[in-house]
Amino acid sequence: MSIFDPQFISRLVAIVVSIIILALAAAVIRAIWKNDINLNHLLSESPQAGAAPDEVPKASLSRFQMLVFTFVVAGLYLVLSLETGTLIEIPDGTLALIGISSGTYVLGKVISGQKPPPAPPAAPAQPQPPAGP
């Protein structure tokens, strides 16, 4: 088999791309495990305006729902795709389920973001120039 053989080249490219994708995934998991990627606030809402910097925000139910549905649908999709050896179709009802969950998350984020920001500190009074003669 020559190095200019198209089959050899395609096999080489497939191996290299597979290694790159797997290495990326492994690097992300390693960083999560070592806390370089911090998942501690994975379920937390955005901090309230005016909250103390060290205050832990409360957990968000819509984020939890999205996490659960993502794992369930992605897991099933992976299992069934591996079984059939091809990418399978996603029914409309499943898409609606994911859409409702994601829409709730976005709406919740919009509602939380509508809280007024803290008022800026008042500017010091400017000295008045003396009145002319």
Next chain:
Amino acid sequence: MADLSFVATIALVALLAAFAFVTLIKLLDGSISMSGMLANGKDQPNDPERVVMLIGTIAGAFAYFSYGLKSIGTGGTLPPVPQEAVMALGGSNFLYIFGKIFRPRK
């Protein structure tokens, strides 16, 4: 190419499982905080609409997953979700948003 596909698939599945496993461990040991999930604000009582949504989420996800596992070997498509289940979930999520808007947050 078939052997490469097999090895890559196994490795990818192992990595995805590891990701789910790490997330689950962090949820169980409390690194990922779940406090206050059922209340509209910190140190407030639990809201009924959030309890309904939590139960609906867990029950719906478990039912869909077990239903999907049964469809392995029967054609290979994701199982359809009944229209009533979509409406029930949409209703509980609507209640959640409604409570988030109109329930006073201290």
